[in-house]
Amino acid sequence: MHSPFPLYAPDQLRELEARGIASCGGDAFALMARAGLAAWHCVLKHWSRARRILVVCGPGNNGGDGYVLARHALSSGIRVQVLRLDAHAPRTPLARRAHDAFIASGGQVACVGGELGDADLLVDALFGIGLSRAPDDSVSALIEAMSRHPAPVLALDVPSGIDARSGDAPGAAVVADRTLQFIARHRGLRTGAALDHAGDLQLASLDLPATVFDGIDPAAFALRADALPGFFPLRPRDSHKGRNGHVLCIGGDHGSGGAILLAADAALRSGAGLLSVATRAEHVPALLARRPEAMVHGVDDAAQLAPLLSRAGVIAIGPGLGQGDWGRGLLDLVLANDAPGVVDADALNLLASSGQRLRAQDVATPHPGEAARLLGIPAHDVQRDRFAAAQALHERLGCTVVLKGAGSIIASPDRAPTVICAGNPGMAVGGMGDVLTGVIAALLAQGMPAGDAAIAGALLHAAAGDAAAREDGERGLLPSDLLPWLRRLANPMRR
Known part of the structure; x- marks a missing residue:
């Protein structure tokens, strides 16, 4: 360890x-x-x-x-x-x-x-x-x-x-x-x-x-994949699904159902006890066919989302959410809820346009382009000083931030930044961030504080990407290739 x-x-x-x-x-x-x-x-x-x-x-x-x-x-x-x-x-x-x-x-x-x-x-x-x-x-x-x-x-x-x-x-x-x-x-x-x-x-x-x-x-700390066992102790023998948390994944506007499915899959493979999905009704059959363990709900407006929010312990919102009225309405309802959440993708773009902040218990996971929109600066300025950008995002949003990219940086309250020394160029493909959203949400649901969940989730995600790339190479690596490795690497003590 x-x-x-x-x-x-x-x-x-x-x-x-x-x-x-x-x-x-x-x-x-x-x-x-x-x-x-x-x-x-x-x-x-x-x-x-x-x-x-x-x-x-x-x-x-x-x-x-x-x-x-x-x-x-x-x-x-x-x-x-x-x-x-x-x-x-x-x-x-x-x-x-x-x-x-x-x-x-x-x-x-x-x-x-x-x-x-x-x-x-x-x-x-x-x-x-x-x-x-x-x-x-x-x-x-x-x-x-x-x-x-x-x-x-x-x-x-x-x-x-x-x-x-x-x-x-x-x-x-x-x-x-x-x-x-x-x-x-x-x-x-x-x-x-x-x-x-x-x-x-x-x-x-x-x-x-x-x-x-x-x-x-x-000035910062760094973690390699060999630190994973410290985040994943053996579960008690009398564990039950309620003890391992209930994650609600929200997203998947018209034509973007795959994004929320990836987040949902990742949450389950990372140990969430219960998993619900709120998405467009047209995506429900495909999601149930792919992942029967999920409780999938067609949601046309914020009013239909409210009862689902009341039952969930952790919210993951953003993958495939879109930036239209549907996504905006769902995000506003989530921001008024007390449950901790992971905010990604289009949810972050909506925040950038509105100037809204998140809560201390939340985790935001922007890539450099989303970070640039949130900070109102060019993306190359984000990359020019990723440490400064991560800190600025933390101050702008008021929560733990995972600035994704090569050497992802986690900025959270009252601790030095953490750099993830894992991951590979094959992970630069659409959908990888959706998987990360699900991973962090699952760890929040299992009781990790926001800062720890962000660090452990980013490390688990990157290590899974490296393990998958070792099998068949980096080029052509798909987000779904990480799913079996999430489960294996989240159980290091049993291995």
Whole structure:
């Protein structure tokens, strides 16, 4: 069983570095020496057959780490070449000291003049966490030359060009096969554009004492699929359907019955004890034929919905709801109800147009487009800083929010954001969000608080997508492919 692991923002990492230097007796170069040696050990572990290494160094301390790595490679008999731009002569005292030690060991530094030359491995030691803007033209050209090179890339601390705070790539950015983070894990490498640039992530703690973290609360937490057992203990032997909650799924306007069926299926496969569906009458026969365990009701207006709301413990509204008068009327009635709910899809678009808020007990699950409409900003601004967008959505709606996408982020009251380190590109298909709606609703119905249900539901959903993709691949993955895996992964203790 694994717990969430902490993530830190750049300002916190700088404070941790300062404390780390203090723990080394105030010798900043001793900490740089540890970082460079850790990078060399990473090379030995993952690229032991590399005989030609190019280390691309920037002007700051990230470049200094690269010079230290290059010195270790040189002393081991590896053919190593340090490259830099004309403007990137070492600027900090530490970088100059590392540079001079490399030169004194017989190393050579060349200025980049085009293509990089032959190598079995490239090391990106350009900027680390020190860059949060788009690189200038000369740096962009160097990054593009690295991208064209056939050798694998090891990035030190952060792939250059990636904002370690947000995960954004405001311009050209290194695409690494592996990124070695120093001291602590970086928040920005777990979501958004960074996921296409960081490659496999590895941490070098540099042997610092745990006390350097005292009083520094993580900027976020992250969860992998191996944390699922902590959310799903064995049920008591005397369980009954009433104890496992009653979910009412509302949606499926004309022509959109499949969306609410997916949500209903997911709620049942995630453990809801009872499941009702309120949808257009035309969808009732198909829903009953597909899912006889559901209690399906044709609903023409809000008046017909009211008695169903009185019997349900949790509401899931939005999949296939539409944005017409029918959907608006049903949503208004749900918002006047006291039961907790999961709000998704067209229900969120209706909220965006009305300015209405949700309740603290609710969970909203927008994708970036829906998030943009709720916040009144372009979708690319949502993606540019997904952490800030998730927090803004939480404040705008007044409830727990799951900002879906690569590295889904959960923002909820009184806790740091949580990032889901699971899921895959095959899940970028219509209907996946409907499945997530049903999953979270089922967990709410089984007694999880909203924040826990959102985190556990997003993790279960993403892990099920990964498990399904491992069977037959990502391309062509369907939301319904996740359903059997939801059941299997929600029962880890029995497995």
